[in-house]
Amino acid sequence: MYTQALNDLPTPHNLEDAEKMANFQTRIDSEDRIEANDWMPEAYRRTLVRQISQHAHSEIIGQLPEGAWITRAPSLRRKAALLAKVQDECGHGLYLYAAAETLNASREALMDQLMEGKAKYSSIFNYPTMTWADIGAIGWLVDGAAIMNQIPLCRCSYGPYARAMIRVCKEESFHQRQGFEIMMTLAKGSARQKAMAQDALNRWWWPSLMMFGPPDTDSQHSDQSTRWKIKRFSNDELRQKFVDATVPQAQFLGLTLPDPDLRQDEVTGNWMYGEIDWEEFKQVIAGNGPCNQDRLASRRKAHEEGAWVREAAAAYAARQASRHAA
């Protein structure tokens, strides 16, 4: 999901004290939470830093596609809501960087990695927001998928990450509802408005399913994350939950999901979806999506343009401190 590249994890080395490892696993198995200063296997730390920082980067980059529509929102009500949503994404990024920092990663270093193109973030944010309906589709589908992924993370074995997720989930449900409301308004509007909503759904549906990451058969590192109770459900399980929750919502809107193979399984009641284009997913993750370059360029530009603010704050703080000392 926001941490898709986890599937490229290096194989953990097993050099650590076997007894400590065993104790650690016992704590995990008994649903104890691991806290910042507790002993933990290096691979557990690395896995978490990678996952949490990718998640943080996704929140930060996720501001860009939606931020592009703040000035063009169709009403003051929509504008205020979108502004609040984008501000929340920024806050979520900050909660997550702070959680990563409890594992001895520095926020500045993590952000620099992102800007240098060395870090991954969710593939979904590399698609363009072409119409206002895209803002509705993102809130409804992308935030919907994010919530599906994040709710189990509230019970993640690592305390600081779980606590950050609880805050994020509390704030996130407004995001999905505002998106659905935008879609509902368009779907019940004029023929052109409905067509715009359908077009947005057509473009965002498959990338939203890709947010859950590769199919379980290809996701070789999930096992360790599951044993460590970082991950509680597999990619395919979460994807299925999302599809099952979303199909009736699309029906309510009177919109058609762009999947001719979509059908309900008579026995399980699950909605079976067609083949996902994993080649597209790989390309977007590898940096070849429609907006990868643009997103990083925007992030770098914002960082560079904010340099004077950081420098001024540092200079002011240094001067106040020296006056205090004098």
Next chain:
Amino acid sequence: MNKTLKATPPVQLWEVFIRSRSGLAHKHVGSLHAEDAELALQAARNLFTRRGEGLSIWVVPSHLIVASDPSEKGMLFEPALSKAYRHPTFYNVPEEVGHM
């Protein structure tokens, strides 16, 4: 893509505590980066109280917090468990005495 950037200089880390309503203690809610106390307070307000989560904020530079060592957890906290006589339930008071 591979343009090398100047490393972003580190900014002081602060821990944030919020009193959610009158009568309750301040509780740790998270941390943030800021150059000085005033900016830390402002950032804490923006980051942690966007939905009426608090009435009062404390910010403390993280490095000033002194924490117990998790590896000494046993030595520090175990003895409390073996001293059952510190708890009221250790003492038998006949039922006819009533609530005590």
